[in-house]
Amino acid sequence: MGRPVAIIGVGQTKHGRRMDVSYPDLVREAVVAVFNETGLTPNDIDGVVSGTMPSMMEGIALTHFYFADAMQAAGKPIMKTETCGSTGVSIAHTAYYWVASGMADLVLAVGHEKMNEGNSQATMTTVAEPFYQRYFISGAPGVFSMQSQMWMDRYNIPEEKIRDAAAFISVTHHDDAFDNPYAHIKMKVTMDEVKNARIITYPVRLLDVCPNSDGACAVIFASKDMVKKLGRKPAWVKGVGYRGEEYFFGDSDKVVWESAIQAAKQAYDQAGIKDPRKELDVAEVYNPFTFQEMLFYECFGFCEPGESPDMVLKGTFTRKGELPCDPSGGTLCTNPIGATGLIRVAEAALQVMGKAGDHQVPKAKLALSHAMGGVDQFNGIMILGSKL
Amino acid sequence: MEAKEYKTIKTEIRLPYELAYGATWTRFFEGLKNKTIFGTKCTKCGRILVPARSFCPRCFVDTDEWVEVSQVGTLIAWCYTNYKYFGMPTEPPFIGSLIRLNGTDVNFLHLMGGFDLNNFDEVKKIIKSGMKVEAVWSDDRKGHIMDIKYFRPL
Amino acid sequence: MAKQVAIVAVAQNAGAESKDNFYDQAYAVTKEVLDKAGMTRDDIGTVISASSDVFHGGISCANSYYWETTGAFLKNASRQDGESLFALFYGAMRIMTGHYDTALVIGLCKGSENPPNDTCTLMYADPFYQRGVGLTETMAAALQMRLYMERYGITEEQCAKVAVKNLGNGLRNPYAHKKGRYTVDDILGSERLIDPLTALQVAPKSEGMVALILASAKKAKEIADKPVWINGFGSSLDNYYVGDRDLLNGQLKNAADRAYKMAGITDPEKKIDVAEITEPYAFQELMWYEGLGFCKEGEGGRLMDSGFTEMNGRIPVNPSGGVLANNPYVSRGLQRVVEAVLQIRGEAGEKQVPKTVKTALAHGTHGYAGQCHAVAILGR
Numbered sequence: 001m002g003r004p005v006a007i008i009g010v011g012q013t014k015h016g017r018r019m020d021v022s023y024p025d026l027v028r029e030a031v032v033a034v035f036n037e038t039g040l041t042p043n044d045i046d047g048v049v050s051g052t053m054p055s056m057m058e059g060i061a062l063t064h065f066y067f068a069d070a071m072q073a074a075g076k077p078i079m080k081t082e083t084c085g086s087t088g089v090s091i092a093h094t095a096y097y098w099v100a101s102g103m104a105d106l107v108l109a110v111g112h113e114k115m116n117e118g119n120s121q122a123t124m125t126t127v128a129e130p131f132y133q134r135y136f137i138s139g140a141p142g143v144f145s146m147q148s149q150m151w152m153d154r155y156n157i158p159e160e161k162i163r164d165a166a167a168f169i170s171v172t173h174h175d176d177a178f179d180n181p182y183a184h185i186k187m188k189v190t191m192d193e194v195k196n197a198r199i200i201t202y203p204v205r206l207l208d209v210c211p212n213s214d215g216a217c218a219v220i221f222a223s224k225d226m227v228k229k230l231g232r233k234p235a236w237v238k239g240v241g242y243r244g245e246e247y248f249f250g251d252s253d254k255v256v257w258e259s260a261i262q263a264a265k266q267a268y269d270q271a272g273i274k275d276p277r278k279e280l281d282v283a284e285v286y287n288p289f290t291f292q293e294m295l296f297y298e299c300f301g302f303c304e305p306g307e308s309p310d311m312v313l314k315g316t317f318t319r320k321g322e323l324p325c326d327p328s329g330g331t332l333c334t335n336p337i338g339a340t341g342l343i344r345v346a347e348a349a350l351q352v353m354g355k356a357g358d359h360q361v362p363k364a365k366l367a368l369s370h371a372m373g374g375v376d377q378f379n380g381i382m383i384l385g386s387k388l
Numbered sequence: 389m390e391a392k393e394y395k396t397i398k399t400e401i402r403l404p405y406e407l408a409y410g411a412t413w414t415r416f417f418e419g420l421k422n423k424t425i426f427g428t429k430c431t432k433c434g435r436i437l438v439p440a441r442s443f444c445p446r447c448f449v450d451t452d453e454w455v456e457v458s459q460v461g462t463l464i465a466w467c468y469t470n471y472k473y474f475g476m477p478t479e480p481p482f483i484g485s486l487i488r489l490n491g492t493d494v495n496f497l498h499l500m501g502g503f504d505l506n507n508f509d510e511v512k513k514i515i516k517s518g519m520k521v522e523a524v525w526s527d528d529r530k531g532h533i534m535d536i537k538y539f540r541p542l
Numbered sequence: 543m544a545k546q547v548a549i550v551a552v553a554q555n556a557g558a559e560s561k562d563n564f565y566d567q568a569y570a571v572t573k574e575v576l577d578k579a580g581m582t583r584d585d586i587g588t589v590i591s592a593s594s595d596v597f598h599g600g601i602s603c604a605n606s607y608y609w610e611t612t613g614a615f616l617k618n619a620s621r622q623d624g625e626s627l628f629a630l631f632y633g634a635m636r637i638m639t640g641h642y643d644t645a646l647v648i649g650l651c652k653g654s655e656n657p658p659n660d661t662c663t664l665m666y667a668d669p670f671y672q673r674g675v676g677l678t679e680t681m682a683a684a685l686q687m688r689l690y691m692e693r694y695g696i697t698e699e700q701c702a703k704v705a706v707k708n709l710g711n712g713l714r715n716p717y718a719h720k721k722g723r724y725t726v727d728d729i730l731g732s733e734r735l736i737d738p739l740t741a742l743q744v745a746p747k748s749e750g751m752v753a754l755i756l757a758s759a760k761k762a763k764e765i766a767d768k769p770v771w772i773n774g775f776g777s778s779l780d781n782y783y784v785g786d787r788d789l790l791n792g793q794l795k796n797a798a799d800r801a802y803k804m805a806g807i808t809d810p811e812k813k814i815d816v817a818e819i820t821e822p823y824a825f826q827e828l829m830w831y832e833g834l835g836f837c838k839e840g841e842g843g844r845l846m847d848s849g850f851t852e853m854n855g856r857i858p859v860n861p862s863g864g865v866l867a868n869n870p871y872v873s874r875g876l877q878r879v880v881e882a883v884l885q886i887r888g889e890a891g892e893k894q895v896p897k898t899v900k901t902a903l904a905h906g907t908h909g910y911a912g913q914c915h916a917v918a919i920l921g922r
Contacts, residue, residue, distance in 0.1 A: 001641050055595055439671055469681065
């Protein structure tokens, strides 16, 4: 559908607590990185897509203005895409449709967040509406912990098994992050440490939760003609999917989670994927919480419903497993929210371009990237492949 | 907020922020404490940018050549502000102004002052675009943009 | 992009304060636009909304809040922030890829619940420098107006005439928030908020849910008797710091040139039959005439004096009353599109311009002194 579109380069900041730089300079770090990587200059770019979490996060509104210089967007067409936590993947989608429509040949997509500058959980609480739900939603962890409990109950999964599997995810992702030069949290953790960490919102404990990160990510999307002209190894966009549910947490089933299931299906159909666990070589799943990562495996068809804890404990989703998930350490180790979804896309692109360095999954040809947002409400997917 | 004739919820959102200056603006605002105004020069286009920038918005190269710029300049445009709004720099009336400091290549946003602002007709006699102006410093300087109290006509 | 994407239905609500809540207003307008098209939610392929968070409305991720009100439940939808014309462009691009046959595009704003416009626009300022000096869109506009008058000899009276025209035109617009028969003296004699701007030269803060349905060429012919085609669009962003920019030589020309080129228009002053443009501050309409190529640089005042942009002029500008009459901040660009569509279809009611409208222009801008501009060209 539309013209073929590929990612031809990505740039990331060193994510973490970055009080050494101002917010615009942080954004520029990622933008400079993608220009250095591709050898392109701002003059080559036809349009820019920018996005972040809501203005409350850093107390600055409509940041496409603030970052006009840092993104080198002056004099260029601009789009400002924001869909809460899924912003990053929505930015990638916008860039994709822009190039696919024939309206641009080279689009720069930039996602950014500087979470250490504001109060992220308070911001997240103001995502909930002010009449009724805002009082009860304890930021993001509250929503996700309720979702996790519903999932356990639905499939009668023994709590201990789930706890073990979640701890296993935490341990392996924290190990993975050591091989990702851009990751925020680089910390060795053990199963016991995860299982005994402080309770945040039961069953979620401290080491089940992502950090607050400062970071930015810049990705250049190109038309087929431009890929040919530049002669760079691309990551082709094979499928895009997105779905959203009702605002009120409680209206929709979050276990058989339709927005996640249908977003993946839309992307799979476009990419011609029938058996994702077999056909995908790697997945970058948006995993701010260990428990939720397992639910995504089920919604994306990586395994049957209720089956993921067993599969996790068997090592199916580790870097040496059948379908490596989040070899970058994922959102669990790095979460500058407005950038996070785009980092998933960038990491998936790096994998199929063979440029993921120390966390490269050997011979990865087809990769899934994902982000989630809203009040457990939105899911977006982009599938990338080494072949058109 | 006045009460409305239909039912409403009144709500307020206050959140704390701690925003990083970064190296360049740390040095710029330190400069204000010491009654100096720093700009940076772009080595590519040669423009002197004030306040100091970490990079040239046009050339997209680092601007690490520091210059102390003149505290005297030319008034480019002004607006006599006579209403209150959240975040206003001082009680109205005040005069938002664009000022081209001598030797620099962009306009510096600040206030005009140093004379009685209360009578607009009198103000209009004093203030003219194109006039020479000079920075007046606050005695209590904290490394904030209002360390410069305002610019006064020369 | 001739005749690839059409607008097949439009709907909007009134600009004055309503006691309905945001959620219900959004739902009502979505329903209305679907009903007008004879469609249901199931017929819609994708939904693109435009809105702003927190400072405009007090809810972070506003699109989470109103998601289902726009008919987007379990649909592939997205959101643009700041400028609703971006949503139109995005909806059109999604259709152009062939992924979707129809798109519902909606701008959402409930101005009566928002803090004052200046409180919101102050938050666009960097927190270190411009915010400390109190920079708002109104202050940036006042500085721009001073520069404009002094560089080109534009008079305060010429600027005031824009408000006389637009608030007068608003009388014929049932949705207009602010309207009235004023004289130049009334405008100049209104409260001197921020000299050289007076209160009646500054746009209000309005409600505005504005929805339209886009369709591919094939689908449009099935749905609509009078499809209105999106023939061109363009946007452009300026540098950030107001002191770095030439406030009289901004990005409108760039945005307009992109739209004209796509639409194959080389002589806009001849080809455009009516224009709906975003003039949150009266004098800006004169500047935008120049940027849109209706007259030469510095001649906006003279063009106004000549009557060129009055209801019965060569290019009527803002027959709806424009943004001075109705200013739902994020939605206002899309509202210009809706008004342009009504003019092309000959369904603008009392505000219908007295001529045949083949080609109409819609323009949006947001940011300090027009930091960003967006232009759409529509045609029969």
